[in-house]
Amino acid sequence: MIAVRRRAVRVLLANWEGGHTVPSRRLYPHQWSWDSAFIAIGNARWSPRRAKMELQALFGAQWRDGRVPHIVFNPRVPEEAYFPGPRFWRVRAPSGAATSGIVQPPVHALAAWRVYRADPDPVFLRRIYPRLVAQQEFLRAARRGPDGLLVIVHPWESGMDNSPAWDVPLAAVEPTRMVFIRRDVDHVAAAERPTDLDYARYVALAAAYRDTGYREAGAFAVQDPLFNTAYIAAETALAEIAAVLGEDPVPHRREAEEATAAMVAHLYGDGLFHARDAHTGKPLASGSAAGLIPLLLPTLPDAVADALIATAVNRFRLGLGPLPSCAPDAPEFDPTRYWRGPSWINLAWLLWRGLRRRRPDLAEAVAADIIRTVQQAGFREYVDPFTLTGHGCEDFSWSAALAVDVLA
Numbered sequence: 001m002i003a004v005r006r007r008a009v010r011v012l013l014a015n016w017e018g019g020h021t022v023p024s025r026r027l028y029p030h031q032w033s034w035d036s037a038f039i040a041i042g043n044a045r046w047s048p049r050r051a052k053m054e055l056q057a058l059f060g061a062q063w064r065d066g067r068v069p070h071i072v073f074n075p076r077v078p079e080e081a082y083f084p085g086p087r088f089w090r091v092r093a094p095s096g097a098a099t100s101g102i103v104q105p106p107v108h109a110l111a112a113w114r115v116y117r118a119d120p121d122p123v124f125l126r127r128i129y130p131r132l133v134a135q136q137e138f139l140r141a142a143r144r145g146p147d148g149l150l151v152i153v154h155p156w157e158s159g160m161d162n163s164p165a166w167d168v169p170l171a172a173v174e175p176t177r178m179v180f181i182r183r184d185v186d187h188v189a190a191a192e193r194p195t196d197l198d199y200a201r202y203v204a205l206a207a208a209y210r211d212t213g214y215r216e217a218g219a220f221a222v223q224d225p226l227f228n229t230a231y232i233a234a235e236t237a238l239a240e241i242a243a244v245l246g247e248d249p250v251p252h253r254r255e256a257e258e259a260t261a262a263m264v265a266h267l268y269g270d271g272l273f274h275a276r277d278a279h280t281g282k283p284l285a286s287g288s289a290a291g292l293i294p295l296l297l298p299t300l301p302d303a304v305a306d307a308l309i310a311t312a313v314n315r316f317r318l319g320l321g322p323l324p325s326c327a328p329d330a331p332e333f334d335p336t337r338y339w340r341g342p343s344w345i346n347l348a349w350l351l352w353r354g355l356r357r358r359r360p361d362l363a364e365a366v367a368a369d370i371i372r373t374v375q376q377a378g379f380r381e382y383v384d385p386f387t388l389t390g391h392g393c394e395d396f397s398w399s400a401a402l403a404v405d406v407l408a
């Protein structure tokens with residue numbers, strides 16, 4: 001175990017850029033939003049200083065409207081290193097940093113709270129709290145519908161880009177005619193990444209959103225259980241943070257309870273949470289593991305939690321091996337293509353946290369699988385859940401960081 005931890009820290013050191021961590025040196029050479037939250041959680045276990053710097057660097061690029069962009073571009077990295085780069089997004093944060101204009105699941109308050117727990121530094125908490133609140137306010141103001149659920153406007157915002165849950169709404173998106181060069185397939189086999197057609201649609205959606213000044217949802221508008229869970233988990237963490245700072249925790253707790261009830265009312269069915277198309281109101285039934293992540297929510301009704309656990313055991317092989325990103329019995333399941341089946345450590349980590357109180361035995365099994373995965377495959381981006389063969393890039397930061405946290 002000491003050897004795993006040492007190897008993980010070595011990956012994090014190699015990916016450190018002096019103020020933030022790249023998810024991967026070649027494939028993802030900038031700072032990514034939810035990656036930095038997971039990285040901070042792991043770094044808190046061996047270098048709380050870096051953990052705090054990671055979050056502060058990201059929130060340093062927060063927009064005036066409170067939005068935390070999904071990518072903060074490193075000005076020292078050439079435009080050609082990643083597509084779509086700054087020239088595509090054409091936007092700068094008040095700090096002057098070039099950023100993207102979309103967001104990712106807001107797991108940052110949860111990260112900030114865990115960083116504080118590892119290293120109780122009230123100055124850090126005091127500084128980051130208003131920024132975390134502004135991040136949530138942006139989501140409420142810009143992305144919340146009358147049913148109380150948050151909407152994402154791009155598959156990249158889900159963090160699970162080519163999840164089978166997006167197949168139906170994406171099929172309605174006109175692919176771009178713009179000519180562009182994908183850079184991802186320079187580093188990873190095309191068969192392990194989204195398809196060219198997916199990319200042509202991602203680019204069309206991002207360009208359309210950009211052209212409204214990053215204000216109006218286009219053809220793709222969905223309510224995702226993972227994104228909404230992250231938002232609610234953030235309110236729960238903000239309640240804890242508020243209490244430490246002498247602020248009022250009650251509004252955060254109330255918000256978390258109400259949003260949990262809205263999720264159960266609108267996104268739950270058949271033992272799993274499902275995304276919903278915000279334009280049509282139709283559920284986007286899929287076997288995505290995003291539907292299990294609401295186990296994180298403290299006020300989830302017990303009957304719903306029990307049903308999710310049964311689904312995790314029966315359809316996602318919980319206890320038998322690492323968590324697949326899509327249920328193996330779903331027709332779209334592909335054990336090696338990105339978010340359509342491979343096992344990702346961040347999803348397993350979220351499930352681990354969600355099971356700890358309710359089913360410590362299963363939580364232990366998830367933690368053991370995380371460690372077995374990195375022992376066998378190294379800190380790969382994702383692995384085949386059956387063979388544990390590594391896929392995607394190597395030396396992936398959140399795989400290393402979250403393994404460190406699990407081992408702590």
Ligand code: 9WN
Pocket residue numbers: 023028032033034035070156159160161184
């Ligand atoms: C687009 C950095 C990011 C992760 C996402 C993952 C992947 C980007 C890409 O990499 O997305 O944002 O270029 O494919 O899907 O979850 O944050 O690790």
